[in-house]
Amino acid sequence: xxxxxxxxxxxxxxxxxxxxxxxxxxxxxxxxxxxxxxxxxxxxxxxxxxxxxxxxxxxxxxxxxxxxxxxxxxxxxxxxxxxxxxxxxxxxxxxxxxxx
Amino acid sequence: xxxxxxxxxxxxxxxxxxxxxxxxxxxxxxxxxxxxxxxxxxxxxxxxxxxxxxxxxxxxxxxxxxxxxxxxxxxxxxxxxxxxxxxxxxxxxxxxxxxxxxxxxxxxxxxxxxxxxxxxxxxxxxxxxxxxxxxxxxxxxxxxxxxxxxxxxxxxxxxxxxxxxxxxxxxxxxxxxxxxxxxxxxxxx
Numbered sequence: 001x002x003x004x005x006x007x008x009x010x011x012x013x014x015x016x017x018x019x020x021x022x023x024x025x026x027x028x029x030x031x032x033x034x035x036x037x038x039x040x041x042x043x044x045x046x047x048x049x050x051x052x053x054x055x056x057x058x059x060x061x062x063x064x065x066x067x068x069x070x071x072x073x074x075x076x077x078x079x080x081x082x083x084x085x086x087x088x089x090x091x092x093x094x095x096x097x098x099x100x
Numbered sequence: 101x102x103x104x105x106x107x108x109x110x111x112x113x114x115x116x117x118x119x120x121x122x123x124x125x126x127x128x129x130x131x132x133x134x135x136x137x138x139x140x141x142x143x144x145x146x147x148x149x150x151x152x153x154x155x156x157x158x159x160x161x162x163x164x165x166x167x168x169x170x171x172x173x174x175x176x177x178x179x180x181x182x183x184x185x186x187x188x189x190x191x192x193x194x195x196x197x198x199x200x201x202x203x204x205x206x207x208x209x210x211x212x213x214x215x216x217x218x219x220x221x222x223x224x225x226x227x228x229x230x231x232x233x234x235x236x237x238x239x240x241x242x243x244x245x246x247x248x249x250x251x252x253x254x255x256x257x258x259x260x261x262x263x264x265x266x267x268x269x270x271x272x273x274x275x276x277x278x279x280x281x282x283x284x285x286x287x288x289x
Contacts (some may be wrong), residue, residue: 002107005208007148010111012203014118020196021122026184029127029176031171033134036165037118039142043157051148056220056235059153063236066160067247071254073165077172078261084175093185 007048014041027092028080032073039069106147114140125181133165151228239252 018041021034043062050058080090087095117137124130138161145154186192220239223231235242 002104006107006111007144008207009204010115010144010146012207013115013145013200016200016203017118017197017201018121020192023192023195024184024186024189025122027127027182029173030182030184032131032169033121033130036134036161037121037137040138040161043153044141044144045148047148047153051150053138054222056222056231059232060148060220060235061238062153063156064206064243064247066156067229067251070160070165071251073168074254074258075261077168078258081175081262086277090176091184 004048004052006071008045011041011045011048012042014038017041025093026091028083031092032076032080036069036073039065103147106143110140110143110147113137114144125177125184127178127182131166131169131173135162138162138166149228152232 018034018036018038022031022035023062025031025034043065045076046058046062046065048058050056083091083095089095107115114137117133117140119131120133121137124133138157140158140163142154145157220235223234226234
């Protein structure tokens with residue numbers, strides 16, 4: 001049988017992949033994909049710990065994370081469309097207006 | 101044995117697919133591999149005995165979220181490769197690798213607490229969906245309703261942000277106005 005640690009290590013690796021994506025992506029749509037990867041990794045950890053302790057709270061939290069992710073995508077894509085209409089590009093270097 | 105093989109197939113395939121998502125230059129490849137990785141993650145949920153969560157993952161993530169991305173990609177040019185200026189790629193991989201190392205050490209260490217008790221234990225004799233329903237509609241009823249309101253707010257925000265003035269370009273509105281006025285003048289003449 002596989003223990004909970006296998007799932008947690010997998011979750012940590014996937015989270016790191018998403019983290020690398022967030023750091024290296026400059027395109028806003030790709031940045032969204034990387035955040036989805038991170039959210040999915042966290043969901044795996046919640047489900048694994050929940051099943052390890054025989055507790056349903058982990059699954060509950062994963063449900064609420066899925067709900068939050070769905071609404072985040074809805075609002076975020078609306079904003080992306082507005083940004084694309086305004087600047088004609090989704091590149092962060094192009095649309096950055098604060099020169100800090 | 102069966103669980104072992106399934107877990108490693110799902111784990112390796114998911115990692116490779118998500119690496120493609122993060123590294124690919126093409127938006128279409130990136131999105132497709134993300135969708136495939138999410139399908140395999142639902143397989144992991146089924147392995148963990150969270151059947152309902154796996155189905156929700158399939159319906160909401162693979163069905164709704166990826167369809168939303170696919171529709172949104174009609175607004176952006178998806179066939180062109182994304183050009184990204186990398187300022188310091190080595191640093192990114194160093195940070196990501198360090199983070200992965202820390203996570204792996206943290207999670208593989210045998211530090212799981214013994215004094216943790218299940219707050220809402222899995223009920224015996226009923227299926228996963230039934231057990232989830234019993235907890236969700238008793239203990240987590242208020243967060244459930246708040247999540248419903250949040251989804252409503254997100255829906256309205258999406259409609260307001262993306263849906264308004266679909267036939268009206270926000271950047272080219274002045275040019276269109278000028279064209280309109282020129283046409284009107286021509287009509288008057």
